[in-house]
Amino acid sequence: MQHAYHGYEKYAFGMDELTPISKSGHNNWGGIGTTLVDSLDTLWLMDMKDEFYRARDWCKTSLNHDIHKKVSVFETTIRSLGGLLSAYDWSGDQAFLDQANDLGERLFKAFDTESGIPRGQVNLASGHSDNIAWTGSSAILSEFGTIQLEYRVLARLNGRKDYKDKVEKIFEIMDEMNPEDGLYPYFIRNTGDKPEFANKKITFGAMSDSFYEYMLKIWIQGGKTEPLYRKMYDKSIQGMHDELLSVSTPSGLVYIADKNSGTMDYKMDHLVCFMGGLLALGAYTDPQGLQSDRAQRDLKTAKALTYTCYQMYARMPTGISPEYIQFRKDNDFESGRGAPHYLLRPETVESFFVLYHLTGDPVYREWGWEVFQAIERYCKTDAGYGQLKDVRRVGRPAEDKMESFFLAETLKYIYLLFDPETPIDLLNKHVFNTEAHPVRTFPAMDKDGVIDLLK
Numbered sequence: 001m002q003h004a005y006h007g008y009e010k011y012a013f014g015m016d017e018l019t020p021i022s023k024s025g026h027n028n029w030g031g032i033g034t035t036l037v038d039s040l041d042t043l044w045l046m047d048m049k050d051e052f053y054r055a056r057d058w059c060k061t062s063l064n065h066d067i068h069k070k071v072s073v074f075e076t077t078i079r080s081l082g083g084l085l086s087a088y089d090w091s092g093d094q095a096f097l098d099q100a101n102d103l104g105e106r107l108f109k110a111f112d113t114e115s116g117i118p119r120g121q122v123n124l125a126s127g128h129s130d131n132i133a134w135t136g137s138s139a140i141l142s143e144f145g146t147i148q149l150e151y152r153v154l155a156r157l158n159g160r161k162d163y164k165d166k167v168e169k170i171f172e173i174m175d176e177m178n179p180e181d182g183l184y185p186y187f188i189r190n191t192g193d194k195p196e197f198a199n200k201k202i203t204f205g206a207m208s209d210s211f212y213e214y215m216l217k218i219w220i221q222g223g224k225t226e227p228l229y230r231k232m233y234d235k236s237i238q239g240m241h242d243e244l245l246s247v248s249t250p251s252g253l254v255y256i257a258d259k260n261s262g263t264m265d266y267k268m269d270h271l272v273c274f275m276g277g278l279l280a281l282g283a284y285t286d287p288q289g290l291q292s293d294r295a296q297r298d299l300k301t302a303k304a305l306t307y308t309c310y311q312m313y314a315r316m317p318t319g320i321s322p323e324y325i326q327f328r329k330d331n332d333f334e335s336g337r338g339a340p341h342y343l344l345r346p347e348t349v350e351s352f353f354v355l356y357h358l359t360g361d362p363v364y365r366e367w368g369w370e371v372f373q374a375i376e377r378y379c380k381t382d383a384g385y386g387q388l389k390d391v392r393r394v395g396r397p398a399e400d401k402m403e404s405f406f407l408a409e410t411l412k413y414i415y416l417l418f419d420p421e422t423p424i425d426l427l428n429k430h431v432f433n434t435e436a437h438p439v440r441t442f443p444a445m446d447k448d449g450v451i452d453l454l455k
Contacts, residue, residue, distance in 0.1 A: 001046055001411045004402065007383035008035055009051065014058055020384035021400035029076070029404075030069040030124065032103075033058065038079045038404035040087035040096070041437055042412040045423070052091070059084075060095040065103045068125040072132075073110045073118060074143035078210075078435040079404055081107065081150045086437035089153075097157060104154045104163065111166050116173050117144050117190035118166075131190070138187035138198040144170055145211030148218050149433045156442065159453030171218070174211075175232055181243055182235030183259075184208065202259040204240065205269030205324070210434040212236050213274065216282050221431045223443040224285070233282060237298060245301065248332045253311060254304035255327065266327040267336060268308075273321075273347035274434075276306030277354030284358050284427060306355055309348040310367045319374030320391045321348065335392055342388040344379065344402065346409035346436065353417040357426055368417045375410075409436035 004018075012018040012025030016034040019026050036055050043052040081103050088096035109127035110118040117139045122129040131137050148167040155164035173195060174184065186207040187198035204212060215233035219226055246257045246266060256272050258265040279302035286295035312321035316335070323343065324336035349368055356364035379385045379398050385406055386398025413436060416422050424430050429444040440448065 001042060001048065001407065001415065003380070004384045004407055004411065005039060005043065005048070005051060007381075008039075008407075009054070011383055014062055017404060018384050018402050019400045020381040020386045020402045021398065023383045029079070030067055030071045032065055032067070032071075032076070032080055032124075033063055034079055035402075035404040035407060037063070037083040037087075038408035038435065040083050041090055042407055042415075044087065044090045045412065045419075046415055052087075056087075056091075056093055056095055059099055063099055065099070065106055065124050068123060070121045070123050071107075072143070073107050073120060073122055073129075074140070074146060076103070077107060077147045077150050078433055078437075079408065081154070082433040082435050082437040083408065085150060085153050085157075086433075086439050088157075089439045100154060101158055104151065104160075108151075108163065108166075113190055114193040115190040115195045116166070116169050117188055117195050118147075118170075119190070120144075135187060136198065137189070137191055139190040139195075141184055141186040141188060141208050141211045142206075144188070144190075145174065146214050146434050148214050149221055149431065149439070152218070152221060153439055156445070156450075156452050156454055161454055164454065171215075171229065171232065175228060179239075181239030182232065182237075183239040183243060184211065184236075200261040202244070203269070203272075204244070204256045204275055205258065205271045209269075209271050209274065213278055213434055216278060216285075217431050217433075220281075220285060221439075221441050223441060224287070230287065234294070237279070237282065241297070241301070246327070248308075248327050249330050251311075251332050253308040253332055254301065255308050255333075256305070257327075267324055268327075268333075269324040270309075270312065270321050270342075270345050271347055273306070273309035273312070274350050276302045276309060276351030278302075279305070280351075280355050280358050281426060302351075302355065306348075306351045306364075309351060310371075313348065313367075313371050313374065316391045317394050318342075318378050318388065318391045319370060320378060320388060321345075322391050340390040340392050342379075342391050344375075344385060344387055344406040344410055346405060346413055349410060349413040349417065350436070353413045354426065356417055357422075357424070365417060368414055372414050405435060412436050 008018040011023045015025030016029040017026045084096045084100040106124045110122040110129040119129040120132040151163045151167040183202045185197045185199050189198040219229035244256050255268045279298045283295040283299040320342045322335040323339035325333040326336050327333045352364040352368040384402045430438045432438050
């Protein structure tokens with residue numbers, strides 16, 4: 001983290017991303033200091049307080065959201081809004097809440113729709129919003145279903161009830177659309193007054209993934225007092241077991257396949273690897289108890305899935321997973337066609353951390369150390385870390401791109417996996433947003449005397 005962040009400070013401070021080969025900066029998220037803001041709570045948790053306060057000073061004096069550029073509502077919410085809220089939750093520094101209030105209000109303009117489903121992008125200065133062009137005027141399930149944790153925290157801290165109401169309404173609308181198996185196609189037409197499904201692709205990977213994650217986490221955030229979210233979660237996990245859970249030959253690797261218009265596609269995105277951690281968290285918080293049949297089934301699937309994700313790394317020549325894998329009969333899996341790259345993604349080490357945190361099984365530390373060593377060996381550059389173009393080829397240089405989530409998530413989860421005195425408590429105190437920004441649950445805030453301005 002010191003290597004990557006110091007490279008960012010030296011060559012790209014205040015810019016969205018460091019380019020780790022050419023040693024410069026890149027404003028590909030609108031120019032709102034995305035890597036800096038996304039890194040704040042990682043700096044705090046790793047006790048890099050000097051860097052944290054230098055970043056705080058920049059947020060106070062130089063962070064400006066009044067820019068005439070379209071940004072992704074989802075990405076900006078999870079990275080920037082989530083980063084600011086977590087930094088505030090840990091440090092109590094008002095500068096972060098002030099910036100979160102400003103950014104939250106600007107992004108919220110995208111919620112001004114008849115359907116109740118927000119549009120995918122918004123101009124931060126003008127407030128003009130629309131759907132992203134390539135979706136065919138549809139909203140994306142994972143995008144509008146992954147802004148609730150953040151807006152519920154913001155609403156509690158600033159008393160804006162409309163934030164809470166509108167983001168929760170999204171889940172009510174999706175529950176009313178009610179697929180029989182709890183599995184949702186990922187394109188939703190939100191241009192009329194009544195949203196409708198616009199495709200038939202079912203996946204726990206790209207464009208759906210974190211919608212299922214937030215079902216469970218909103219319920220945990222609210223102190224397990226809002227049964228709708230847990231009901232939706234349990235229904236979708238049952239559907240996943242019934243419809244998508246598959247086993248490879250000859251090794252018997254468990255994975256979650258995709259389904260397109262009723263036809264199975266035996267592939268799995270690296271993104272799906274968050275499900276190991278999610279299923280374990282769901283099992284340990286199951287209202288029926290950890291020893292119930294349902295919780296034990298989910299925990300078993302969590303462990304089996306996470307082992308498959310470990311194999312996605314271990315079986316590649318570099319020891320690093322590709323973007324997705326394709327399963328073949330009698331051959332387990334191979335790197336997905338046209339996607340042998342690694343974008344410095346965090347999902348596998350996320351599940352290692354969650355499973356270690358909950359079960360204490362040291363195998364997850366062993367696997368995490370292997371993954372970390374492979375990243376060190378193949379992704380490290382003079383100034384930071386770079387993506388890999390082809391994980392099947394040893395000896396190729398890293399690419400000139402380092403996403404902010406490498407510092408926000410990948411490095412944080414590996415660190416937390418090995419931190420013997422971590423302040424993180426997944427079962428009693430904290431909930432992570434999908435960008436690995438931990439905030440206290442509402443009962444924990446109440447206990448700590450954080451005033452709820454909605455009351």
